[in-house]
Amino acid sequence: MWLTNSSVGRKVVMSITGLFLILFLTFHALMNAVALISLEAYEQVCEFLGANWYALLGTAVLAAGFVIHIIFAFWLTWQNRKARGENRYQVSKKPATVEWASQNMLVLGIIVLCFLVLHLAQFWAKMQLPEIMGDYPMSGQDALAATFGQVWVAPVYLIGFVAIWFHITHGFWSAFQSLGTANEKWIERFKCIGWWWATIVMLLFAVEVCYFTWFFN
Numbered sequence: 588m589w590l591t592n593s594s595v596g597r598k599v600v601m602s603i604t605g606l607f608l609i610l611f612l613t614f615h616a617l618m619n620a621v622a623l624i625s626l627e628a629y630e631q632v633c634e635f636l637g638a639n640w641y642a643l644l645g646t647a648v649l650a651a652g653f654v655i656h657i658i659f660a661f662w663l664t665w666q667n668r669k670a671r672g673e674n675r676y677q678v679s680k681k682p683a684t685v686e687w688a689s690q691n692m693l694v695l696g697i698i699v700l701c702f703l704v705l706h707l708a709q710f711w712a713k714m715q716l717p718e719i720m721g722d723y724p725m726s727g728q729d730a731l732a733a734t735f736g737q738v739w740v741a742p743v744y745l746i747g748f749v750a751i752w753f754h755i756t757h758g759f760w761s762a763f764q765s766l767g768t769a770n771e772k773w774i775e776r777f778k779c780i781g782w783w784w785a786t787i788v789m790l791l792f793a794v795e796v797c798y799f800t801w802f803f804n
Contacts, residue, residue, distance in 0.1 A: 605656060735796065
């Protein structure tokens with residue numbers, strides 16, 4: 588299949604799943620923002636996104652997107668290193684046009700993956716998973732209190748947000764480039780859009796974490 592048998596196809600898969608995950612992050616930041624206004628309203632959102640069929644379907648699609656994105660990221664990295672062979676060990680000056688995030692996307696991705704595992708353990712494993720298993724789930728407010736009531740959580744989350752910011756700011760415009768929808772003029776526009784989008788979403792996440800840490804301590 589073209590999407591898996593060629594490097595171009597694999598980049599297309601990476602791009603589509605990456606943009607999908609960016610949209611999810613945006614939704615997640617907005618959903619969490621409800622708790623800044625009303626914890627009762629946030630609880631209702633959590634109940635709506637419990638173990639209902641549509642929530643489980645969305646979770647499955649989201650999980651598939653993450654898994655595919657991660658697998659293809661390692662696949663493309665291995666392919667690129669194999670293609671370079673011994674040349675990757677040669678010391679040379681990096682081009683000034685190559686962004687730092689571009690050079691470290693795999694490392695940033697691993698940091699984001701570790702952050703994701705921590706986040707799932709603190710929320711999904713205590714809220715939706717118990718309901719799926721037939722046990723009594725933790726409420727959204729209790730999950731927030733249990734997580735952000737620990738002062739070490741905030742700095743760890745902020746570090747995770749920084750890694751995600753770098754990952755998104757490069758991945759956003761790179762995705763459109765891989766999809767063939769960006770010429771030289773539009774690449775600069777997508778870079779600007781990606782920078783602002785990632786910055787606003789990550790700042791919203793950071794505000795939420797700081798507020799929850801203050802509120803539950």
